[in-house]
Amino acid sequence: MDFWNVLEYAAWALSAVFGLLMLADLVRIDTTYDNELLTSSREGEIEATAERHSI
């Protein structure tokens, strides 16, 4: 088999590995942590300050 054909298969295999790694991590994070925690971030300190501010 030609060197470049080997590279093609290697690229397919690596792509699958990266994709599966991300999928596995997605499932792990989703089952380990609360949705409340995962969606708790705010855009910057300004928004957090605005939320804490009361007139």
Place this chain on the structure above:
Amino acid sequence: MANVTSTAPEGERLQLLRVLGPAHVWALGVGIVLVGEYMGWNFSVGKGGMIAGLVACWVAGLLYTCVAMIDSEVTSTVAAAGGQYTQAKHIVGPLMAFNVGLYLTFAYTMLEAANAITAGYLISVVATMTGYEGALDQRPFIILSILFLAWLNYRGVLATLTFNLVITAIAFVAIIVLFLSTSGILGGGIMQHAALFEGHELPYGWIGVLAAMHFGLWYYLGIEGTCQAAEEVRSPARSLPYGTMAGIMTLLIAATILPLRFRISSASAMIRILGVADGERQRSSWASSRTSRPGRSIATME
């Protein structure tokens, strides 16, 4: 994340880690742009000739220096992730933020796809150059590029931008090596830049300058991306202006050195185009004036 408890204590929120320094900001800005330094000249000179490419480089350089200054100034006070999206949100309002966010998403999605396709194409060119017969399937390399970049981003901003710092430094050194090896400073020059001035300095007239302008933006397009990392930078008020301005200076140098050889001759060609008689009159009046610096510099350039 692994050691964090599964439920948030009262009032605790997830937040971004402040891990980046000015060098990462520099690499982010320059890394987005640098491919334009290779490609921009080809297209802008093709559209309007050498002088049009040069004018586009100068005008776009002025514009983007202003963009870099405004962005770094505004973002260091609105230090939140999202760059122009956050600026629009805090300065104009949610609808403008939606528009800007949408444009940014489109821009970077298309940019990544275009870069991945270019990477696949370049690999197939290398395969052909090394004697591979037939057409190499580019798809695995395109998909690998996208998945690798996605995984790198998934790993976190520090891993991504440290990797980016290394490849940006390599690409910038490559530009300098390209300049030195083709300009005749090291070894014989292979470029025939002088031929660009033999009767076709402005092949399409001054309208060619307009045509060249949108490729002229390639030399700097993307430097504004530095402010997207505002929330992850350790000291935004210092690092963002520092990294961004260092970035625009790097790009100005890179955009300047590639055509440096014909820069000097283009100045004289421009004077010729603007009118030989007028130029002669100005030059003689400048030369007669002891205090006139422009006259002296143009005479030196010629």
